[in-house]
Amino acid sequence: MSTSSITKMTAPPSTAYKIVDVPEAYADVIRRHGIPGTFVGASEEESPWVPFGPNAAIRHLLFDTRHNIFSNILWIKSAGVIGTHKHRGTVVMVCLEGSARYLEYDWVAGPGAFIHETPGLVHTLVTDHPDGVKLFGWLQGPIEFYDDKGTFVETLDVWWFINHYESYCREHGLPINTQLYV
């Protein structure tokens, strides 16, 4: 094969509006052991806003107990603070609405901004925006919360987030959406 025949993909190779069968050597293995993806629609019937203190709520999207991963939208409803916390894992977030920042850093995240947090970071999330902030988050690993004296209070992990969601559903007679569990 001459090097001139090697091409690099610069765009999707097909724009055909159809389902395409592709080769898969391990289709049977995937069928037996693969885990299907999930879908959670935007409505509160599929996942409600669960209060997280008087000025915030969490809309849970995914719980992965194998990897201690949880995904959600955090909504701080007006200017306010989510207490100081320490990460023992990795977090990625995208700001959807409003704005947020950390007291420890000099940037402000507005709609579309991307945030990456790594193990060992300790910081204090605030929003100065009158309408608060909505942050989509994909979070892995425990998060330790501290009070304003620096005293450890509680660890939030996938079990805490599942309990937060299920307790609210039970108290309000809402069905548990199995699509949130992978």
Ligand SMILES: [Fe+2]
């Ligand atoms: Fe954080």
